[in-house]
Amino acid sequence: MIQVISLLVENKPGALMRITGLLSARGYNIESLTVARTLDPTLSRMTIVVDVDPTLRAQVIKQMNKLINVLQASDLSESPAVAREMVLLRVRSTIQTRTAILKESEIFGARVVDSSVEGFAIEATGASEKLDEFIDVMRTYGEIEVTRSGLIAVSLETKRLRLSPPVPTATTSAPPRSPKPVLAHERRTSLEETE
Amino acid sequence: MPNLMSGARMLLECLVREGVECFFGYPGGVTIPLYDAVFDHHIRHILVRHEENAAFAASGYARSTGRVGVCCATSGPGATNLVTGLTDAMMDSIPIVAITGQVHSKLIGSDAFQEADTFGITRSCTKHNFLVKNIADLPQVVHEAFYIAASGRPGPVLVDITKDVFQGQAHYTPVSAIHLPGYKVYTEGHTGQIRRAAQMIWEAERPLVYAGGGIISADASAELLELVELVDVPVVCTLMGLGGFSGSHPNFISMPGMHGSYAANMAMTATDLLIAVGTRFDDRVTGRLAAFAPHAKVIHIDIDPAEIGKNRAPDLPIVGDAKRVLRKVVKVLDEMAPEMSARSTTGRKAWWRQIRSWKEEHPLEPALSVDEIKPQHVMFELDRIVNGEAIVTTDVGQHQMWAAQFVRFNQPRRWITSGGLGSMGYGVPSAMGAQVANPDKLVIAIVGDGGFQMSLPELATIAANNLPVKIVIVNNGYLGMVRQWQELFFNDRKCAVQLESFPDTELLAAAFGIKGRTVERPEDLRPALEDAIRHDGPYLLNVRVSPFENVYPMVPAGSAINEMVLGPPTPVPVPK
Numbered sequence: 124m125i126q127v128i129s130l131l132v133e134n135k136p137g138a139l140m141r142i143t144g145l146l147s148a149r150g151y152n153i154e155s156l157t158v159a160r161t162l163d164p165t166l167s168r169m170t171i172v173v174d175v176d177p178t179l180r181a182q183v184i185k186q187m188n189k190l191i192n193v194l195q196a197s198d199l200s201e202s203p204a205v206a207r208e209m210v211l212l213r214v215r216s217t218i219q220t221r222t223a224i225l226k227e228s229e230i231f232g233a234r235v236v237d238s239s240v241e242g243f244a245i246e247a248t249g250a251s252e253k254l255d256e257f258i259d260v261m262r263t264y265g266e267i268e269v270t271r272s273g274l275i276a277v278s279l280e281t282k283r284l285r286l287s288p289p290v291p292t293a294t295t296s297a298p299p300r301s302p303k304p305v306l307a308h309e310r311r312t313s314l315e316e317t318e
Numbered sequence: 319m320p321n322l323m324s325g326a327r328m329l330l331e332c333l334v335r336e337g338v339e340c341f342f343g344y345p346g347g348v349t350i351p352l353y354d355a356v357f358d359h360h361i362r363h364i365l366v367r368h369e370e371n372a373a374f375a376a377s378g379y380a381r382s383t384g385r386v387g388v389c390c391a392t393s394g395p396g397a398t399n400l401v402t403g404l405t406d407a408m409m410d411s412i413p414i415v416a417i418t419g420q421v422h423s424k425l426i427g428s429d430a431f432q433e434a435d436t437f438g439i440t441r442s443c444t445k446h447n448f449l450v451k452n453i454a455d456l457p458q459v460v461h462e463a464f465y466i467a468a469s470g471r472p473g474p475v476l477v478d479i480t481k482d483v484f485q486g487q488a489h490y491t492p493v494s495a496i497h498l499p500g501y502k503v504y505t506e507g508h509t510g511q512i513r514r515a516a517q518m519i520w521e522a523e524r525p526l527v528y529a530g531g532g533i534i535s536a537d538a539s540a541e542l543l544e545l546v547e548l549v550d551v552p553v554v555c556t557l558m559g560l561g562g563f564s565g566s567h568p569n570f571i572s573m574p575g576m577h578g579s580y581a582a583n584m585a586m587t588a589t590d591l592l593i594a595v596g597t598r599f600d601d602r603v604t605g606r607l608a609a610f611a612p613h614a615k616v617i618h619i620d621i622d623p624a625e626i627g628k629n630r631a632p633d634l635p636i637v638g639d640a641k642r643v644l645r646k647v648v649k650v651l652d653e654m655a656p657e658m659s660a661r662s663t664t665g666r667k668a669w670w671r672q673i674r675s676w677k678e679e680h681p682l683e684p685a686l687s688v689d690e691i692k693p694q695h696v697m698f699e700l701d702r703i704v705n706g707e708a709i710v711t712t713d714v715g716q717h718q719m720w721a722a723q724f725v726r727f728n729q730p731r732r733w734i735t736s737g738g739l740g741s742m743g744y745g746v747p748s749a750m751g752a753q754v755a756n757p758d759k760l761v762i763a764i765v766g767d768g769g770f771q772m773s774l775p776e777l778a779t780i781a782a783n784n785l786p787v788k789i790v791i792v793n794n795g796y797l798g799m800v801r802q803w804q805e806l807f808f809n810d811r812k813c814a815v816q817l818e819s820f821p822d823t824e825l826l827a828a829a830f831g832i833k834g835r836t837v838e839r840p841e842d843l844r845p846a847l848e849d850a851i852r853h854d855g856p857y858l859l860n861v862r863v864s865p866f867e868n869v870y871p872m873v874p875a876g877s878a879i880n881e882m883v884l885g886p887p888t889p890v891p892v893p894k
Contacts, residue, residue, distance in 0.1 A: 133500060136449065137437060144441050185624035191446045191466060194500040286499040292461045292492075293336050 124177050125154065127199040127206060127276050130169040130187060131284070134160065138192040142169065145186055151175055155208075155273030166194065170206075170275045195284055199276050206276040209248045210258065215265040216242040224264055231257045321490045325453045325483040326355035328490045329417070332460035333361060335492065338388050340364060340754060341417075342372040342379070346392025347432055348419035351484035364754060364783060367775035369396050371747035373403020373474075374773075376414045378751025380407075381734045382709055384537060386467050387751060390417040394432030397478070398439060402741055404474045405443040409738025410558060411535055413472035415463050416444075423451040423480040436478045445473030453486040457493045465496055470503040471622040472535050504623065507638030507646060515593075515617050515634055516650035520658035522591035522615075523665030524672075525551045528574070528603075531558030531737070532596010532620060532640045534730045539563065541644035542595065548651055549659075550666070552673055554582045556597055557722055561733045565726030566706060571673065572682060575603040576873045577719040580680035580882060583873070585673055586611055587880040595619045596640045599629035600738070609878030619643050680884055682723050685867065691840050693717060693792050693863040697724035699844050700762065700790070703851060708760040709734065709752045713745035713769030716798035719869045721764050743772030746789060750776060753785045760788070760851060767793040767817050777830040780856045788850050791860045793820060794867065802868045806883075807875075823860035834858035 132138050139158060146153055154172040161168050175183055180198055187196035199206070216224055224243060228235060233247035242265075247257050251274060261267050323331070329352065333341070340362035345353045356363050366372045369391040376387030391400050397418040407414045421430040437449040446466045448459045456479070463475040519525055533542055533555075539562050546553055546569050553563045554574045563570055574582035586592070592614040597603075604610040607629060618625075618632035619640060626635040636643055684694035697720045704710070706728035712718040712735045727733045734752055736744040749763035765773070770791050780787055801815040827834020833853055837846040843861065850857040871882040 137441070137447075140438065140441055148442055182624065182628060185626075188502070189622070189624055191498055191501045285502065287497075287501055287503070289495040289497040290465060291495050293464065 124175065125200070126173050126175045126180050126183065127204070127274065128171045128173065128184065128187065129197050129199050129204075129276055129278060130171065130193055131161070131195040132158075132167045132169055133192040133194065134165050134167045135192055138167070138190075139169075141190050141192060142171070142187065145190070146171075146173055146183075149183075151183075155271075157273045157275050170273070172274050194286060195282065197278060197282060199278055203279040204276050205279060206250070206274050207248050208251045208254055208274045209246065209272040210254045211236075211270045212245045212247070212258065212261055213268045214242050214245065214261050215267070217265070220264045224261070227257075227260050231260075233257065322487055323490050324351065324355060325456055325479070325486050325488065326352040327359075328453070328456055328488070329460060329479070329484070330355055330359050330361055331490060331492075332457050333388065336461065336464045337385065340379075341388035341390055342366050342375040342751065343390030343417075344369050344372055344392070344396060346394075346396045346419065348421055348481040349390065349392045349396075349484070351481065352390070352417075352419065364750070364779065366747065366750075366779050369399035370402050370743070371750075371773060371776050371779075373400045373407065373414065373416065374741070374744050374747035375751035375754070376416075377403065377407050377410075377412045377744075378711060378734055378748030379755045380412050380414055380751075381748070382731050382752035383755045384535075384731065385755075386413045386415055386464055388415050388417065392419045392432065393421055393436065394434045396432075397436040398434055400476075401439065401443055402739075404440060404476065406736050406739040406741045406744065407474040408443050408445065410736065411472050411531060412474065413467040414474040415467050416440075416474060416476040418476060418478045419484070420449065420478045420480045422482050424482070426451075426480070436476070440476045443474070444476045445471075447476040448478065450477060450479045450483050453483045453488045456483060457490065458496060461493050462496045462498060466498070466501065470501075504621065504637045505639040505642055507619070507636045507643035509646075511634060511636045512643065512646045513650055515619075515636060515647055516654055517658075518591055518615065518617060518634060519549055519551070519593065519647070519651060520654055520661060523662050524589045524669040525549070525591040525593060526585050526589035526614075527551055527553040527563075528556070528586070528592050528594045528597055529553060529559045529562050530556045530595065530597025531562070533559050533562030534596075536596060536621070536640035537730070538596070538641035538644050539730045541641055541648060543567075544648045545644055545651065548648060548655070550670075551593070552585060552670070554578070554585065556600070556603055556737075557735065558737045559597065560722060561727030561730045562596075564706075564728040566728050571677070573722050575600075575879065576605070577723065577869050577871065578603075578873075578879070579677075579682050579723070580871055580884065581673060581676035583871070583879040583882060584676045587613075587878070588672070589614045592616045593619075594632070595644065596621070598625050601629075603879075604629065605873045605877055605879035605881075680871070684724055686840070687864065688840055690864045691838065691843055691861055693794065693867050694720050694724060695840065695843060696790065696792055696847075696861050696863065697721050697764075699847050700764070701725045703844075703847055704760065704762065706732070708732065708762050709749075709756060711735065711745050711749040711752060711761070711763045713765040714740045714742045714799075715766045715768065716794075716802065716867075716869050717764055717766045717792035719799075720792075742769040745769055746773035746776050746780075746787070749787045749789070750779060750783075750785055753787050754783070761786070762851075763787055763789045765789060765791055766798060767791055767795065767820055768797045771817070771820075777827070777832065777858070781830045781832050784855060786853075786855050786857075788853075788857045789859065790847070790850070791823070791858070792863055793860050794863050794865045795820065796865060798867075799869070805868070806872075820860075823858055827858040832856040832858060834860070836860040836862060838862040
């Protein structure tokens with residue numbers, strides 16, 4: 124079953140690898156994944172859509188929260204959230220189909236971002252199923268090329284972000300020293316000295 | 319004070335600030351600058367003979383002391399050789415910091431000589447890992463590594479450092495604080511849950527403590543003992559938890575699980591309240607999960623929230639440090655005692671009677687023979703001689719299970735074995751680590767002939783450093799545990815399990831300049847063990863044991879833990 128995970132992550136090298144590694148190590152297939160900076164440039168927001176057995180959802184979130192670079196992991200699958208996806212689509216048009224394509228785009232709330240004699244580049248956002256329909260419709264007009272952004276989601280609840288405070292580093296006081304055993308070669312030297 | 323120094327020197331300064339007095343390692347191309355700094359530094363370096371054993375030695379050091387063990391390897395093959403040791407520490411929650419050299423930062427990604435993506439390779443076998451490409455980041459990262467390794471649920475942390483960072487010069491300012499906003503450690507436990515736990519413990523008729531390695535990493539033995547004596551509850555300790563509760567205490571049953579005792583497994587099955595502390599309901603303990611502790615409510619105390627409900631959904635979870643949580647539970651139990659202690663007396667008495675009768679029905683008794691040395695006999699004698707006081711490490715397999723069954727541990731940090739990963743070749747190097755940390759204690763490595771041969775080069779390390787480790791090889795000429803499974807579940811089709819051409823022990827030991835001996839006769843066993851232990855210095859004792867002895871009781875894979883095979887005469891179970 125599809126799980127939508129929203130993550131607030133430190134923007135550090137390897138952070139993405141840790142998260143995707145956690146999923147791939149369990150054999151989960153990632154349906155989509157988006158990452159981008161937040162208002163705080165040291166942090167990234169990630170939305171992951173992944174196919175997970177519902178009984179294991181909580182475990183996935185817990186494992187993600189254990190990652191040092193993850194500040195917060197939340198499951199948006201069943202909590203109040205808004206999820207949207209964007210599609211960029213290029214469609215070839217003929218002189219006969221141009222108006223129809225524009226009309227359909229308007230119905231789906233899509234915007235034309237480029238127009239040429241060959242066709243259009245169109246941008247649409249919405250729920251993933253709605254975009255599927257839009258793509259199906261566009262396909263009827265001819266050859267198309269599609270790039271989807273993957274889902275991004277925002278929770279409608281304010282979740283308190285719990286961060287750990289700084290920790291003082293270990294004190295300089297040395298631990299109890301265990302006596303240094305005499306090494307074989309050292310013993311030999313000391314023997315030679317006594318001779 | 320001049321504080322301009324090389325990255326290598328800076329690393330050593332940080333290690334000293336973390337209380338590191340020694341580390342285990344093997345140098346190579348890119349770590350030469352580091353070893354150049356070690357040359358005139360007071361920190362002690364133990365040169366092992368294979369990097370995997372550096373990690374195992376660091377693990378033995380950490381487990382016998384509770385401090386972070388440190389190991390070091392060069393880039394490429396050095397780092398990849400650490401992987402088994404890191405995974406082992408990951409599975410058993412052992413605090414280790416591994417330092418690896420990496421090629422010059424300008425060469426990363428160019429397939430340079432001895433380059434490997436250590437950061438990527440070790441992602442899944444460490445609690446966290448770092449790649450340091452800038453000398454300015456080094457002190458911060460080293461302290462973060464130690465903090466992550468030792469706090470919360472402990473684990474291995476790797477710091478990969480490029481050659482130019484070791485060689486670079488920078489002003490060193492000691493780091494006073496580290497900040498890991500996303501690293502959450504829950505230690506205290508929920509007060510309300512703790513109160514409810516105490517209530518449940520008093521109300522239960524057939525309570526049972528199921529203690530794991532968390533007792534040892536949290537140093538919670540004293541608190542556990544207090545709880546057990548206050549409510550007079552029986553205890554089982556997992557393979558990782560042995561010694562967390564004294565093996566000589568009357569409330570101790572033994573280890574449960576696949577090769578656990580009859581009484582422990584029956585108690586697990588019949589209990590109405592399982593008090594699980596610092597344990598993870600591992601498959602080797604639970605057997606068929608659906609049939610595990612079917613009548614029990616479960617209190618699960620663990621520092622790792624992800625362990626709660628991972629395998630068994632608890633009725634009462636408490637996320638926290640075992641020591642702190644148990645201390646609070648004991649306090650509440652004590653407050654409730656006047657009112658509650660008489661509540662379930664009759665039930666409790668019957669429960670104890672039942673446990674005692676299980677113990678008497680099928681005790682763990684060592685097989686003895688006058689014709690040949692039984693492997694259990696070796697454990698029985700060792701237990702008698704060391705009387706719970708020695709540090710014992712093991713390898714993995716039959717001898718490990720027999721040691722767990724027959725050698726008692728009266729204190730924590732005396733039993734050092736590879737539990738979760740089951741890494742052969744762990745016994746000898748972990749004993750080295752434990753011996754370095756405890757130069758005055760008796761350290762015994764109980765190993766099989768298979769695992770011993772995996773760690774054989776370390777005899778040189780033992781000899782060179784004059785580590786008085788006593789290695790007892792329980793030599794049956796087979797990879798015993800695999801052979802046991804082939805016998806029981808694969809129609810006795812023994813394949814690739816016979817270990818022929820075991821070296822002559824006296825000659826082998828002599829070649830390394832240490833003492834060695836082989837015993838074959840039962841009457842020679844006790845004096846030979848006593849001689850080995852009395853010997854001032856390392857000792858290699860090869861005990862030729864009965865080749866076809868198997869470990870019992872045994873819970874066949876996929877069975878419930880009360881469906882034990884108690885001994886060899888029973889029919890061969892059919893694999894499901």
